Amino acid sequence: MSLTDVVVIAGGLGLGVLVVWYFWLSSSGGVKAASVDGMQELTVVVKGGYTPDTIVVKRGRPVRLNFNRQESASCSEMVLFPDFDRSAKLPEGTVVPIEFTPEKVGEFGFQCQMGMFRGRLIVE
Amino acid sequence: MGESRELELPIIGIHCDECATRIERALGELPGVAKARVNAVSERAFVTHDPETAPVATLVESIRAAGFDVGLARVHLSVEGLHCASCVTKIEGAVRALPGVQSTEVSLANEEVVVDYRPAQVAPGELRIAVESAGYRVRESGAGAAAAMPHEHHAATAKPVEGEETEDAAARERDREYRRLRSKFLVASVIAVPVTVLSYPGYVPGLKSLSDETIRIIWALTAVAVLPVLLYSGSHFFTGAWFAFRHRSADMNTLIALGVGAAWIYSVVAVAVPQLFPEGTAEPFFDVVGVVVALVVLGQVLELRAKGRSSEAIKKLMGLQAKTARVIRDGTEVDVPVEEVLVDDLVVVRPGEKIPVDGVVAGGHSSVDESMITGEPIPVEKVEGDQVIGATINKTGSFRFRATKVGKDTALAQIVRMVQEAQGSKAPIQRLVDVVAGYFVPAVMLIAIAAFVVWFVAGPDPSITYALVVAVTVLIIACPCALGLATPMSLMVGVGKAAEKGILIRNGEALQQAQGLDAVVLDKTGTITLGKPSLTDVVTWGDFPEADLVRLAASVERSSEHPLAQAIVEGARDRGHELVDPDEFEAVPGHGVTARVEGRSVQLGNLAYMRQLGVALGNLEERASTLADQGKTPMFAVVDGRAAGVIAVADTVKEDSRVAIKRLQEMGLEVIMITGDNRRTAEAIAREVGISRVLAEVLPKDKAHQIHLLQAEGKKVAMVGDGINDAPALAQADVGMAIGTGTDVAIEASDITLITGSLRGVVTAVEVSRATMRNIKQNLFGAFIYNTAGIPVAAGILYPVFGALLSPLIAGAAMAFSSVTVVTNANRLRLFEPRMVATPAVTDVRVEGAAV
Numbered sequence: 001m002s003l004t005d006v007v008v009i010a011g012g013l014g015l016g017v018l019v020v021w022y023f024w025l026s027s028s029g030g031v032k033a034a035s036v037d038g039m040q041e042l043t044v045v046v047k048g049g050y051t052p053d054t055i056v057v058k059r060g061r062p063v064r065l066n067f068n069r070q071e072s073a074s075c076s077e078m079v080l081f082p083d084f085d086r087s088a089k090l091p092e093g094t095v096v097p098i099e100f101t102p103e104k105v106g107e108f109g110f111q112c113q114m115g116m117f118r119g120r121l122i123v124e
Numbered sequence: 125m126g127e128s129r130e131l132e133l134p135i136i137g138i139h140c141d142e143c144a145t146r147i148e149r150a151l152g153e154l155p156g157v158a159k160a161r162v163n164a165v166s167e168r169a170f171v172t173h174d175p176e177t178a179p180v181a182t183l184v185e186s187i188r189a190a191g192f193d194v195g196l197a198r199v200h201l202s203v204e205g206l207h208c209a210s211c212v213t214k215i216e217g218a219v220r221a222l223p224g225v226q227s228t229e230v231s232l233a234n235e236e237v238v239v240d241y242r243p244a245q246v247a248p249g250e251l252r253i254a255v256e257s258a259g260y261r262v263r264e265s266g267a268g269a270a271a272a273m274p275h276e277h278h279a280a281t282a283k284p285v286e287g288e289e290t291e292d293a294a295a296r297e298r299d300r301e302y303r304r305l306r307s308k309f310l311v312a313s314v315i316a317v318p319v320t321v322l323s324y325p326g327y328v329p330g331l332k333s334l335s336d337e338t339i340r341i342i343w344a345l346t347a348v349a350v351l352p353v354l355l356y357s358g359s360h361f362f363t364g365a366w367f368a369f370r371h372r373s374a375d376m377n378t379l380i381a382l383g384v385g386a387a388w389i390y391s392v393v394a395v396a397v398p399q400l401f402p403e404g405t406a407e408p409f410f411d412v413v414g415v416v417v418a419l420v421v422l423g424q425v426l427e428l429r430a431k432g433r434s435s436e437a438i439k440k441l442m443g444l445q446a447k448t449a450r451v452i453r454d455g456t457e458v459d460v461p462v463e464e465v466l467v468d469d470l471v472v473v474r475p476g477e478k479i480p481v482d483g484v485v486a487g488g489h490s491s492v493d494e495s496m497i498t499g500e501p502i503p504v505e506k507v508e509g510d511q512v513i514g515a516t517i518n519k520t521g522s523f524r525f526r527a528t529k530v531g532k533d534t535a536l537a538q539i540v541r542m543v544q545e546a547q548g549s550k551a552p553i554q555r556l557v558d559v560v561a562g563y564f565v566p567a568v569m570l571i572a573i574a575a576f577v578v579w580f581v582a583g584p585d586p587s588i589t590y591a592l593v594v595a596v597t598v599l600i601i602a603c604p605c606a607l608g609l610a611t612p613m614s615l616m617v618g619v620g621k622a623a624e625k626g627i628l629i630r631n632g633e634a635l636q637q638a639q640g641l642d643a644v645v646l647d648k649t650g651t652i653t654l655g656k657p658s659l660t661d662v663v664t665w666g667d668f669p670e671a672d673l674v675r676l677a678a679s680v681e682r683s684s685e686h687p688l689a690q691a692i693v694e695g696a697r698d699r700g701h702e703l704v705d706p707d708e709f710e711a712v713p714g715h716g717v718t719a720r721v722e723g724r725s726v727q728l729g730n731l732a733y734m735r736q737l738g739v740a741l742g743n744l745e746e747r748a749s750t751l752a753d754q755g756k757t758p759m760f761a762v763v764d765g766r767a768a769g770v771i772a773v774a775d776t777v778k779e780d781s782r783v784a785i786k787r788l789q790e791m792g793l794e795v796i797m798i799t800g801d802n803r804r805t806a807e808a809i810a811r812e813v814g815i816s817r818v819l820a821e822v823l824p825k826d827k828a829h830q831i832h833l834l835q836a837e838g839k840k841v842a843m844v845g846d847g848i849n850d851a852p853a854l855a856q857a858d859v860g861m862a863i864g865t866g867t868d869v870a871i872e873a874s875d876i877t878l879i880t881g882s883l884r885g886v887v888t889a890v891e892v893s894r895a896t897m898r899n900i901k902q903n904l905f906g907a908f909i910y911n912t913a914g915i916p917v918a919a920g921i922l923y924p925v926f927g928a929l930l931s932p933l934i935a936g937a938a939m940a941f942s943s944v945t946v947v948t949n950a951n952r953l954r955l956f957e958p959r960m961v962a963t964p965a966v967t968d969v970r971v972e973g974a975a976v
Contacts, residue, residue, distance in 0.1 A: 048367015087548020114608025115561035
């Protein structure tokens, strides 16, 4: 085994660890929804993912998430909240509000139709 | 006091004259109001007021304070270029200056102006002109989304998920995206062809003789030539990958960008510094860059085209909405946009016209084609008091109806909303896919890295070339799209198809449950049967004429309120008898009725009554007992003291119940009947429709428990019943199917709502569910097989044995067409037709019934 081989193997392993760490193990913090007139409201930008992708809301109070899709990739055309039976088409450049009232505490996912883009809704 | 104006306000909630006085008093007390008059019948207030001292808002406030509400219409205007706070005041000022505008609200975030106004005074068009004269452009779709509704509903519908507007916008966007992708594809393919030819100079006549030096220069030129492919045609892969990366996620874009990017960089290095590579192996593959981008973009173009078709059902539904309505305002017929129809408006419909909103017929009669909503092909007769559904088509006569539901409350709007929600929901079968999707792309990246290392270390020479080609092929062939699209695409088409047939499936879970059912429990009354008694048998005694018997009996019953009496009256009318008013009518409690008709003494009642009268019955008693065995209610008739015959009344079976039940049984489902009726009646009906298992004498509150017992037998049970009385049983069942009543479509307890009353809906629901789930499984199977077979082959697993290696070009083609295949397969569901055809006539059913 030559030195180049060893370097390539080591590089491959390193890269692999990096991929695992970056995509699976690390995660970003959550953003709390602002509360206006009892309505917890937040704008979520859809562009290569959801920004913010972790949203913290309070239980039992209505939530309005304004989705603003700023890309044309058809993958993100829809956003789904499977646990709340809510979904919406997101035409590019239009703000689409999704409203519901979380009644249970816990962590719920939201995602695009194909599950490539994901976000978390944490109900406290 | 300034100039005074006349104002007309629609009022909601006036039920009595006293109410009108109350409002008049409340308005009259206001300073600035000269005169206030309220008409309780037209439900309108006419106010003469000074807009300076008593603005409209104050009037509305005082009406509300008196406990009523003002019917206002609301319009959402979508405005372009709304950026600053000063725009808000400018627009609000312009709109408020109009008469009839009650309030305006400008939302910067949504670029939207919401106006509450009185449709009698100002039209949405004028509101638009006001906004435009303030210097802003109103988007077309905004006006289209205008929705009129009583003000009381506003809080609840502040900003619901828009139906038509969103769908239109989505369609427009899809169109834009389609054109964008198509030109990207054209550019990529125009460049990819010559680049590919030049990449293999050894095989092309004319290029063969060129020196290595010249070829290297040509390659350097192709490196530049493919740049437009990367920077224009494939730009969205790179930007998409970058945005995903920033979100610590990876998708299809990541894979394509990595694969194509790596191929380009490697090729540039190979051309620029060939000495880094073993002698004679420094060959570029710019062809991979061009061809893969061109193919994947082509795949996206085709996929987009196919996707547009899959939402056809919902577009069709929305297209049903009428555009205008003919409404009676101030005693004259006026055509108004459908958005401006208010609850309680009187709407006139002529033959051939579309019924604009939901309502109740107030005068006239006609037959109405409701097939677009209910899936029922035969037109329905409508007389005064009957419900009509918006978007259905009036066939023969003219009639007027009172609007009961407008805007977002109409059956059509509810159906659209429900279908959209269901299309976006998830089937449990997708859970596995979701888990896989979360790990898929990074896992593919790991496999590519591993393949690179293995080929580099253990592969044949030139190992670096092989290693790179293999890694690039792995990245390109993996297709998360096919996997991700498999379930939602089929669900979308399947749910849409069901809606076309008058079946509303609440979500993906309901659909998945419906395909795996073992048993269907049918409520008897109103589900299998019509739910109301009708005259079924007339048995005469001796030579007493049948016509006389029916006419006399029905005339007596005219004075009775009992539902069985009503059945006899209706039955006699259907047979063309003229009825007369009875004299000396008297009800004999627990026995029957007696009266004088046409000067003859007539008694109608049960056996006990006959015994009391002491009438000889002969074999009538036996006949009556036979009828009772069939689940019917027999009544003896006595005319002038002598027995005249027996009339039987029964709740009759719906004409297609038998066929539907037979079909359900053929589909392998156990059909069970549940009813609160006595066993004898229940069994008679069960025999007639071919059901062998009957749960009779079940109290309404025990129905849910009975369902639970069936589930304890290990069965997946569907319950079919009406949404109100059977709600607990519907909720308990694995699938609750509510038989709808036309306009009330959003039945909470049910997983599936059948808009028509026919049991054929149950059959179709199960068939659609089965077809959709089959389609989903095909898609998932295909996508899983494709990825699990494609990735190892791309990684070179076949090489040690067969010496076969996949070209990255083929990988690109496979990837592009795998997702197209999934979408196309889902679209196949559009061709689905329920196998059971409509039963043509009642007689057919009867014949089959007699054969049992």
